Amino acid sequence: MRGGSFTDTVVAELAPHLPLLPHCRAALLNGMTLTGDPAAGPDVVETPRAVAARCAVAILHADGRVGHASRVRTARRVHYRVDVPDGGPAVTPGNCCRRSRLRGAFMALGSVNRPDRPPHLEIPTRDAAAAAQLIADLVALEVPAVVRMRRARPVVTVRSAAAVGAALSSMGAQGGRLAFEEGRVVRDVRAAVNRTLNAETANLRRTVYAAVRQLEAADRLAADTRRWDALPPALRAAGALRRAHPDAALESLAVHAGISRSAMAGRLRRLVEAADA
Numbered sequence: 001m002r003g004g005s006f007t008d009t010v011v012a013e014l015a016p017h018l019p020l021l022p023h024c025r026a027a028l029l030n031g032m033t034l035t036g037d038p039a040a041g042p043d044v045v046e047t048p049r050a051v052a053a054r055c056a057v058a059i060l061h062a063d064g065r066v067g068h069a070s071r072v073r074t075a076r077r078v079h080y081r082v083d084v085p086d087g088g089p090a091v092t093p094g095n096c097c098r099r100s101r102l103r104g105a106f107m108a109l110g111s112v113n114r115p116d117r118p119p120h121l122e123i124p125t126r127d128a129a130a131a132a133q134l135i136a137d138l139v140a141l142e143v144p145a146v147v148r149m150r151r152a153r154p155v156v157t158v159r160s161a162a163a164v165g166a167a168l169s170s171m172g173a174q175g176g177r178l179a180f181e182e183g184r185v186v187r188d189v190r191a192a193v194n195r196t197l198n199a200e201t202a203n204l205r206r207t208v209y210a211a212v213r214q215l216e217a218a219d220r221l222a223a224d225t226r227r228w229d230a231l232p233p234a235l236r237a238a239g240a241l242r243r244a245h246p247d248a249a250l251e252s253l254a255v256h257a258g259i260s261r262s263a264m265a266g267r268l269r270r271l272v273e274a275a276d277a
């Protein structure tokens with residue numbers, strides 16, 4: 001899945017803000033290591049995003065550690081690689097660190113569908129243990145998520161609109177959350193309008209078709225004086241009204257005749273039956 005510019009927007013929103021507390025910074029860095037290539041090992045941040053690599057380096061530096069990003073050219077594209085040396089601040093089991101870890105993992109490799117597309121947020125992970133860690137974080141933050149396998153790699157996936165919104169907020173992407181919710185409203189309204197239009201189009205088609213049949217019936221009966229004169233006066237009046245107002249809605253014919261809508265509908269139905277008899 002490619003989230004396109006919306007993913008970039010969310011990453012750009014997250015990247016400049018280093019967590020204030022050392023444990024949360026360590027958790028963010030830990031999250032970034034969860035998405036790397038399985039072959040690269042657990043103490044490496046590997047990401048196609050320069051902005052994420054820069055964030056990893058900034059975290060190392062903030063804690064007085066050594067770190068730099070190197071460009072790695074693979075067969076398909078450029079990656080950035082940041083080695084994470086042993087030691088440094090410890091990650092806590094608190095929700096602060098869970099949010100930071102998700103944020104790091106998303107920045108490194110996550111993606112999210114544009115707000116006007118079906119809700120979908122995902123983070124490909126290094127291995128099953130990495131996926132289990134992110135799932136545990138999401139569950140602790142009350143965001144339902146599942147693991148799907150793609151090319152033998154576990155992908156942490158969030159799929160309902162409510163869950164994608166909650167995941168964006170949990171990671172600290174409030175701007176992304178707002179844009180997502182706006183898009184969701186637009187999407188829901190558009191779906192509702194389409195449903196209404198479809199229903200109204202069907203109704204209109206039925207109405208027009210009925211009017212055409214009534215007009216044909218009235219014309220056919222009127223062309224034959226004997227049959228026309230043999231009609232009950234109420235049907236003859238209804239037929240004359242339809243011929244005088246071919247496009248009129250049933251309601252307005254009923255008003256012309258001073259009878260109820262259902263009475264007019266009944267007379268026109270019997271008129272059509274008389275013509276077909």
Ligand SMILES: [Zn+2]
Pocket residue numbers: 021023024025027092094095096097098100
């Ligand atoms: Zn923390």
